[in-house]
Amino acid sequence: xxxxxxxxxxxxxxxxxxxxxxxxxxxxxxxxxxxxxxxxxxxxxxxxxxxxxxxxxxxxxxxxxxxxxxxxxxxxxxxxxxxxxxxxxxxxxxxxxxxxxxxxxxxxxxxxxxxxxxxxxxxxxxxxxxxxxxxxxxxxxxxxxxxxxxxxxxxxxxxxxxxxxxxxxxxxxxxxxxxxxxxxxxxxxxxxxxxxxxxxxxxxx
Numbered sequence: 001x002x003x004x005x006x007x008x009x010x011x012x013x014x015x016x017x018x019x020x021x022x023x024x025x026x027x028x029x030x031x032x033x034x035x036x037x038x039x040x041x042x043x044x045x046x047x048x049x050x051x052x053x054x055x056x057x058x059x060x061x062x063x064x065x066x067x068x069x070x071x072x073x074x075x076x077x078x079x080x081x082x083x084x085x086x087x088x089x090x091x092x093x094x095x096x097x098x099x100x101x102x103x104x105x106x107x108x109x110x111x112x113x114x115x116x117x118x119x120x121x122x123x124x125x126x127x128x129x130x131x132x133x134x135x136x137x138x139x140x141x142x143x144x145x146x147x148x149x150x151x152x153x154x155x156x157x158x159x160x161x162x163x164x165x166x167x168x169x170x171x172x173x174x175x176x177x178x179x180x181x182x183x184x185x186x187x188x189x190x191x192x193x194x195x196x197x198x199x200x201x202x203x204x205x
Contacts, residue, residue, distance in 0.1 A: 051079035071096040075111075085115035092122075102133040102141075106153070118156050126151040128160065142171030146180070158184035165193075172200040 055078040062070045075089040092111040096104045109124030122128070128151055132143040148166035153159070160182045168175045168182075168191075178193020191197075 049081055049083050052082050053080050054078065069095075069097065087113050089113075100133060100135060103131045105129045105131075106151075108151075118154060120153045120155060122151045122153070124149060128153065143169075144171075145169040146182070148180075160184075174198045 055075070057076055058078065059072065059074045061072045064070045072095045073089070074093045075091060077090040079088045080086075081088070089111045090109070092106070092108055094104075094106040094111075096106075098104060106120070106122060106126075106128045108122035108126040111123070112121045113119065126146075126148050128146040130141075130144045133141045135141060146160055146162075146166060146168055148162050148164055150162050150164045151166070152161045154161075160180065162180045165176070165178055166180045168177075168180065168189075175191055175195065175197040177191035177195045179191070181190040181192075182188075
């Protein structure tokens with residue numbers, strides 16, 4: 001039984017850096033294993049888009065080796081779909097601490113993450129905030145916000161895309177556009193469509 005529990009945690013730790021659902025996965029796996037087969041083993045079973053487990057009013061936290069909070073996800077409801085290997089979360093709020101302790105938060109009415117947690121889609125009042133930070137070289141990185149009805153975040157690549165109208169706020173600067181492609185690793189921002197921007201000078205101390 002300990003072996004099954006360990007496997008459950010290892011499989012479901014892939015969902016978002018903040019979503020660890022091994023206990024529920026273990027329970028589902030145990031129930032499936034314990035239920036007598038109704039069909040012969042060689043009979044193909046059609047795959048349907050149906051959830052295999054649910055969560056309700058949950059909060060899950062992860063910590064690093066030093067015991068510091070690494071990430072947290074809060075939601076009202078969540079559903080896992082095995083056919084697409086995706087997790088859907090309603091009224092989600094995510095907090096994640098990156099390199100250097102920079103805090104990123106994300107909220108939306110609904111979120112969908114893929115199996116290896118490399119992509120997260122935010123639907124409805126999507127809002128992503130990266131707090132200001134002074135890096136190890138002393139350079140200041142201002143607070144950044146992304147707002148829209150849809151945001152598609154690629155976590156490993158540090159990239160955010162949207163094919164719908166968005167608003168970007170960086171420090172005192174503000175932009176709106178019909179679509180967005182932001183690559184943080186390459187420091188490249190592409191705004192398309194009806195683009196409007198307000199740039200304010202940085203005050204000198």
